[in-house]
Amino acid sequence: MLYREALNKAIDEAMEIDKSVVILGEDVGRYGGSYRVSEGLFAKYGKERVIDTPIAELSIVGNAIGMAIAGLRPVAEIMTVNFSLLALDQIINHASKFRYMSGGKLAIPLTVRMPGGVSRQLAAQHSESYETIYASIPGLIVFAASNPNYAYHALKKAIFLNDPVIFLEHELLYNEEGEVDFNEDLDPFKAKVVKEGEDITVISYLKMVKDSLKAIEKIEKSLNITCELIDLNSLRPLDMQTIANSIKKTKRAVIVEEDHKSGGYGAEVCARICEELFYELDAPVLRIAGEDVPIPYNRKLELASIPTPDKITAKIISWAKENGV
Amino acid sequence: MEYKIVMPVLSDTMDKGKLIKWHVKENDRVKKGDVIAEVESDKAIMEVQTFKDGVVKKLLAKEGDEIEVKKPIAIIETDTKEAENKKEQEEKPKERVQKNNLKETKEEISIFEDILPANKPKIAKTKAAASPAAKKEALKINLDIESLQKEGKIPTPAHLKDIKETELKKYFTPKALKLIKEYQIDINSFKLNKKYKEEDIKNFIKENNIPKISPLSSNQKAVIQNLKNSLQKPIFHIYETIEIGFDIKFKFTAYFLKILAKVMQNHPKTRAVLKQNSLQIYPSSNISVALAKDNELYMAVIKKAEDKSLNQIEEWLKEIKTKKLSKEDMEGSTFGVSNLGMFKIEAFDAIINKDDSAIAAIGEIKENRFKTIFTFDHRILNGKDAALFVKELKEAFLEGRYV
Structure with missing residues (x-):
């Protein structure tokens, strides 16, 4: 099943189970969503529950919050995280704070879906990753789907959570094929050990999970060691337990993210590891991240600005050799 | 002029596009902007x-086809020269505008050049004495x-591995450690209250009957797979004693290969393999020869053996x-x-190699006679x-x- 089909199925099933689930956003209705995630839903549920909105992100989320207060379970789609900047006031100042400000009388069962990351030549204004902003806001839940299985389960559960969820997708993953285990009772807050290993823990999320996995194959052959790969899945809250279990075993951690290095989400993970697992470490934590530049349009420069499987491989190998692996 | 219409790149993630419907047929007249x-x-x-x-000169795809982006889907024969002249005129002013734009951008960049930060110097890495994990372990075992590090016994910075190895060296001699590694023995099997020597580990291995682990080479794995496959084959044997009517001056295997290769030329099925439900009969006598080398078994193949002289075959064997x-x-x-005859083996049977039709197992020569057991793949030869x-x-x- 494709990643976008898994998301579509999650929304479809949620809408079937619960009449209060509605979706809204730019082109989600008649057009089927700019990445075809809501394809077929307009025909099935009609314009009352699948709502095409004007190009006005602040109002999309603002309206969704209103729906949520009034008892609906809205799923808002923002075309890309880059445009979500226009909706920040509603997300940060309203959605995340209503439960707290109302003394628990109001719940905001809202899901805001948005794809981000570096796609192919969309240039600086359409290639950002803003998980670091959302993951720093108390009152929000942030999920990051790296594969169809998590996309299906986590989105469906997000819709039925009573707090606002920022559901992050990646533009290059929509056509990713993967198996979905419909019988699984997946905990969306738990990080997943994608691959077990003994010597290095590689922590990643979204598309970099796939790239890290490719790199690990070469690293293991080259260094004759085994690597453990963790997909964070939930960025807020962060599942430190899974990270700790792994680092206690391997004693070494690498964080791979696509976002710019300065202030990127990896900085938070790195800080938590140093705070909580300092005496377990046998090597400095390695951070592999994007360069501190606006993402270039030129394809070669674009690739030069973000981690790729080859770069991840080379960086981990040289770091491992420096640090006694 | 031919104008090719290509599969457009409609999204940043699009690799292929599916042709849903044609709105034109071949030979239809189309105007700029027509769908x-x-x-x-x-x-x-x-x-x-x-x-x-x-x-429309040609449609290059059918409805339902998936076509890679930027690959042509249709060819349009453009009408007249006039149309092209018009087009050229339209394009020229555009170029001029673009050139002007370029100039402006360049000037703008030069304004900002001064405020770009200079390359920052890299921060020199502190030479830490040891990793946190190494320090923790050292504290635990009082190291x-x-x-x-001053004595040069462990490197700087020290890692967990260095501390653990140092600790082990207290209780095990280097030779003892080597054995432990070789036999993959859990270090916790030993009480760390004395120094263990190689002898102690050898005794431990014998007492506990611990096997030495020797990983299979890729060749060994291939041989095992080949043997497994051969087990599936329906085979039968022919047992023969063959008499030699000539003097032997070369290696005996060379004679056997030469005569075998020549005789194979008269029996096509011995030159056949079974593949895709058919017999594939090859013109040459290509023979695989079992070869023991570095404790491993190889089946080296001599090609066109029927054309080779005894001398050449012997050279090949060397x-x-x-x-x-x-x-x-x-x-x-x-x-x-x-050929196990050289090891004074009287007679034995062999297992067919890969896709071969048969194998001959040669025994020891006694008084100009030797026993040979042939194994045939019954699917190929009756x-x-x-x-x-x-x-x-x-x-x-x-x-x-032939000799």
Whole structure:
């Protein structure tokens, strides 16, 4: 099943189970969503529950919050995280704070879906990753789907959570094929050990999970060691337990993210590891991240600005050799 | 002029597009802006227009086809020269505008050049004495990292591995440690209250009957797979004593290969392999020869053995003993030979190599006679085929044919 089909199925099933689930956003209705995630839903549920909105992100989320207060379970789609900047006031100042400000009388069962990351030549204004902003806001839940299985389960559960969820997708993953285990009772807050290993823990999320996995194959052959790969899945809250279990075993951690290095989400993970697992470490934590530049349009420069499987491989190998692996 | 309409790139993630519907037929006249087709990207269905006037010369795809982006889907024959002249005129002013733009951008960049930060110097890495994990372990077992580093016993910075190895060296001699590693013994099996020597570990291995673990080489794995496959084959044997009617001046295997290769020329099925439900009969006598080298078994293949002289075959036998065998050196055979006669083995039967039709197992020569057991793949050769082949081989040996 494709990643976008898994998301579509999650929304479809949620809408079937619960009449209060509605979706809204730019082109989600008649057009089927700019990445075809809501394809077929307009025909099935009609314009009352699948709502095409004007190009006005602040109002999309603002309206969704209103729906949520009034008892609906809205799923808002923002075309890309880059445009979500226009909706920040509603997300940060309203959605995340209503439960707290109302003394628990109001719940905001809202899901805001948005794809981000570096796609192919969309240039600086359409290639950002803003998980670091959302993951720093108390009152929000942030999920990051790296594969169809998590996309299906986590989105469906997000819709039925009573707090606002920022559901992050990646533009290059929509056509990713993967198996979905419909019988699984997946905990969306738990990080997943994608691959077990003994010597290095590689922590990643979204598309970099796939790239890290490719790199690990070469690293293991080259260094004759085994690597453990963790997909964070939930960025807020962060599942430190899974990270700790792994680092206690391997004693070494690498964080791979696509976002710019300065202030990127990896900085938070790195800080938590140093705070909580300092005496377990046998090597400095390695951070592999994007360069501190606006993402270039030129394809070669674009690739030069973000981690790729080859770069991840080379960086981990040289770091491992420096640090006694 | 021909104008090609290509599969458009409709989204940043689109690799292929599906042609949903043609709006034109071949030989239709089209005008700039006309919709000629509908294509589906990974996102949505979009219309494809022609950007030139003309006649549809050829449609290169059918409805339902998936076509890579930027690959042509239709060819339009553009109408007249006039139309092209007009087009050129339209394009020229554009170029001029672009050039002007470039100039402006360049000037703007020069304004900002001064405020770009200079390359920052890299922060020199502090040479830490040891990693946190190493320090923790050292504390636990009462080890002084600094003095060990001064003595040059462990590196700087020290890692967990260095501390653990130092600790083990207290209780095990280097030879003892080597054995522990070789036999993959859990270090916790030993009480760390004395120094263990090689002898102690050897005794421990014997007492506990611990096997030495010798990983299979890739060749060994291939041999095992080959043997497993051979087990599936329906086979039968022919047992023969063959008499030699000539004097032996070369290696005996060379004679056997030479005569075998010649006789194989008269029996096509010995030159056959079974593949894709058919017999594939090769013109040459390519024979695989079992070869023991560095404790491993190889089946080296001599190609076109029927054309080679005894001298050449003997040279080949010497060569494969020393050279590193490539994949090609072990491919393409239809018949196998294994000679254990040189080890004074009277008779034995052998297992057919890969896709070969048969194998001959040669025993020791006694008074100009030797026993050979042939194993045939019954799917390729019947009893009669095999009998006639062995009969001719026998006669050839007796008469000294081909040598």
